[in-house]
Amino acid sequence: MSRFVDRVTLHISAGKGGNGCSSVHREKFKPLGGPDGGNGGRGGDVVLVVDPNVHTLLDFHFHPHAKAGNGTQGAGSNRDGSNGEDLVLPVPDGTMVLDENGRILADLVGEGTRFEAAPGGRGGLGNASLASRARKAPGFALLGEDGVERELVLELKSVADVGLVGFPSAGKSSLVSVLSAAKPKIADYPFTTLAPNLGVVSSGETTFTVADVPGLIPGASEGKGLGLDFLRHLERCAVLAHVVDCATLDPGRDPLSDIDALEAELAAYKPALSSDASLGDLAERPRIVILNKVDVPEAAELAEMVTPEIESRGWPVFSISAVSREGLRPLTFALAKLVVDYREAHPKAAPRRQVIRPVAANESGFSVIADPETPGGFIVRGTRPERWIQQTAFDNDEAVGYLADRLARLGVEDALVKQGAQPGCSVTIGNVSFEWEPQTPAGVDITMTGRGTDGRIDQVERIGADERKHARRVRRGLETEEQ
Numbered sequence: 001m002s003r004f005v006d007r008v009t010l011h012i013s014a015g016k017g018g019n020g021c022s023s024v025h026r027e028k029f030k031p032l033g034g035p036d037g038g039n040g041g042r043g044g045d046v047v048l049v050v051d052p053n054v055h056t057l058l059d060f061h062f063h064p065h066a067k068a069g070n071g072t073q074g075a076g077s078n079r080d081g082s083n084g085e086d087l088v089l090p091v092p093d094g095t096m097v098l099d100e101n102g103r104i105l106a107d108l109v110g111e112g113t114r115f116e117a118a119p120g121g122r123g124g125l126g127n128a129s130l131a132s133r134a135r136k137a138p139g140f141a142l143l144g145e146d147g148v149e150r151e152l153v154l155e156l157k158s159v160a161d162v163g164l165v166g167f168p169s170a171g172k173s174s175l176v177s178v179l180s181a182a183k184p185k186i187a188d189y190p191f192t193t194l195a196p197n198l199g200v201v202s203s204g205e206t207t208f209t210v211a212d213v214p215g216l217i218p219g220a221s222e223g224k225g226l227g228l229d230f231l232r233h234l235e236r237c238a239v240l241a242h243v244v245d246c247a248t249l250d251p252g253r254d255p256l257s258d259i260d261a262l263e264a265e266l267a268a269y270k271p272a273l274s275s276d277a278s279l280g281d282l283a284e285r286p287r288i289v290i291l292n293k294v295d296v297p298e299a300a301e302l303a304e305m306v307t308p309e310i311e312s313r314g315w316p317v318f319s320i321s322a323v324s325r326e327g328l329r330p331l332t333f334a335l336a337k338l339v340v341d342y343r344e345a346h347p348k349a350a351p352r353r354q355v356i357r358p359v360a361a362n363e364s365g366f367s368v369i370a371d372p373e374t375p376g377g378f379i380v381r382g383t384r385p386e387r388w389i390q391q392t393a394f395d396n397d398e399a400v401g402y403l404a405d406r407l408a409r410l411g412v413e414d415a416l417v418k419q420g421a422q423p424g425c426s427v428t429i430g431n432v433s434f435e436w437e438p439q440t441p442a443g444v445d446i447t448m449t450g451r452g453t454d455g456r457i458d459q460v461e462r463i464g465a466d467e468r469k470h471a472r473r474v475r476r477g478l479e480t481e482e483q
Contacts, residue, residue, distance in 0.1 A: 006156040008060040012118045014147025015043030015068040015084030020124035022141040023076035035137050036078045037127040041071030043120030043147040044084030048097065048106070048154075050113045051090030055198070057154055060089075068118070071144060074126045084120055091154065094236060098153040105152070109236075117152060121145035124391055130402070139453070140399035142391040160198060160211035161339045163237035164290075165262055167253075170245040171292040173197060174322035176212040179332065203336035210335075211237060238342035239335065240266070242289045246299035246319075255291060255306045286338050287315045290331065295321035368415045377426035377433075378419060380412055389430040397453050413438065 018040025025033030046068050069084035097106040097115060106115040124142035131138060164172040180199025197212040213234060234240065242262060244255045289310050291303040303319045310317045316334055320327035366382025385407060392403045407413065416427065416436060427436045 006057060008057045008154050009064060010060050010152045010154055011065045011149075012046045012087075012152060013065075013067040013149045014046050014118040014120040015070040016146050017041065017043045017121035017123040017144030018071035018073045018081035018084075019143050020126035020129070020141030021074035021076060021079075022127045022139060024137060025077070035127040035131050036076055037141050038074030038076070038078050038080040039126045039129055040074050040123030040144045041081035041083040042123050043071045043144070044068030044086045045116055045120050046087045046089065046118040048089050048091050048095070048108060048115045048117050050093050050095070050108050050111055052093060052111050054090045054092045056092060057095070057156055060154060068120060068147065070147075071120070071123050073144075074123070074141070078126075078128055080126075081123060083123075086120075089117075092156055094157045096155040096157060098155065100151045100153070102153075118148040118150055121147040135398075135402075138398065138402075140393060140396045140402065142399075143393055145387065145390050157235050160237050161208035161342075162201075162210045162239045162241055162335055163234040164210060164212050164241050164243050165234065165266070166243035167245060167248075167258055167262075169248075170243045170258075171322050172212045172243045175243060175290070175292065175320075176210055178322050178325055178328060179210060201332060201335070203332045206336040206340055208336060208339045234266075237285065238346070239338045240285045240287055241335070242287065244289065244291050245293060246291050246303045247293040247296040255302065256309065259289065259310070286342060288334065288338060289315050289317045291317065291319045293321060293323075294319045294326060295324045366410065366412065366415070368412070368419050370419075371426065371428060374426045374428075374433075376422065377428065378416060378421055378436075380416075380427060380429045382410075384410060385412060386430040389432050394432070 020040050021037035023035065023037040025036040027033050046066060066087055066089060068087035071084045072081035074081045091108060093109060093111065095108045096104065097108065097117065098104055105117075108115055122145045124144045126141050127138040130141065164175060166172050176197055176199040179201045199210045199212070201208055201210055211234075242259055244258050246255055291299075291307070294300040294303050300319070307317045307319070318327055318331045318334060320331055322328075366380060366385050369379050369381070371377035371379050388403055388406055393399045417438065421427070421436055421438075423438055424435050426433050
């Protein structure tokens with residue numbers, strides 16, 4: 001049996017950007033034809049798209065992790081890497097997207113509405129793009145950035161025209177089954193319906209949808225019963241229909257008290273997550289009262305007795321029986337008229353593009369604070385410094401020197417001096433910690449050495465080409481250690 005899932009936690013990861021390529025053009029009679037390393041491809045994005053063929057979040061319940069494709073690495077001859085494939089996730093109409101803190105990120109309503117949930121990482125630049133007056137043939141390339149990883153909460157609010165509201169066992173599921181082709185579970189015990197059921201009803205030239213919401217009880221707006229889990233499915237309903245059980249044997253209950261109790265819950269529930277202010281609160285929606293089970297003689301008498309008082313409130317009243325199908329035809333036409341009137345007063349908006357308004361941020365800014373875990377250490381925070389750390393291959397001295405130049409031009413060196421940083425102190429940027437050496441002349445023109453090296457950095461562990469050649473000849477017995 002299929003399950004209805006209307007709230008899931010989704011873990012998404014955008015694709016990683018491809019690394020840039022460090023390559024030198026080689027051609028006959030041109031031993032150094034210049035750098036020709038291509039750029040890495042961009043990582044794929046994770047995108048949520050409203051699909052009319054999807055009606056539940058069940059797929060995400062069983063597969064809560066999703067990852068987009070990675071970008072590929074650049075290659076020689078100025079060949080850029082390919083971009084990672086975007087991951088498009090279809091979601092039902094009416095899906096609300098929230099972050100881990102409960103902040104609303106998007107309200108996806110309308111077929112084709114898109115939301116970029118996680119952007120892919122940018123690809124690293126190849127050495128052809130890094131060439132400059134000082135570095136005519138860079139011996140390094142930048143690494144690709146990691147894609148955004150985040151945790152989202154997807155919450156579904158059914159998009160239905162008529163919402164059936166009532167106490168448990170009031171006959172809502174039975175009414176949906178006779179008005180439409182839907183076949184919800186029907187039984188003679190409370191809370192048979194544990195998930196909303198949708199049915200499509202045709203009345204003349206009008207077609208509308210009916211949502212059977214699980215039974216509500218007093219205190220539902222405060223979380224009692226299944227109230228908070230399913231009251232949100234009424235937020236986008238054009239018409240609210242009270243389904244009243246006129247044949248209940250529960251002492252202390254009658255149609256008027258049932259209606260008053262449900263009205264109190266609807267008024268108390270605040271659709272705080274709704275981004276469509278034009279809908280207003282649930283208390284402002286058009287109402288219709290359906291007195292059910294009049295096939296029972298005592299229920300028919302009770303319905304006839306309370307009808308005048310309900311009509312005095314300005315609400316249409318219909319006495320029906322879902323079993324004998326008495327009174328269903330006039331009810332269907334009345335619901336269709338209310339839906340048409342609501343649609344005319346609230347024209348359906350065209351599928352809209354999601355507008356993202358991120359918090360303004362100055363990427364050139366950074367801050368230097370004392371490291372609380374390392375005495376005498378400092379932490380540098382900022383969009384650019386942390387991004388540059390990700391792009392740097394620390395096993396390449398020339399790449400490290402290029403990073404030092406970028407940080408010096410940004411003003412990080414001066415800021416550390418003003419904060420009282422001492423030579424050899426620990427400086428942390430992003431997830432990398434290193435010893436700060438202010439004697440290194442960063443940010444100035446330098447005399448270039450071999451590719452992949454930087455004369456300002458002591459190369460202690462790196463073995464040069466001459467040393468490797470000598471060691472190889474020693475192993476072959478062609479030279480001695482002294483030579």
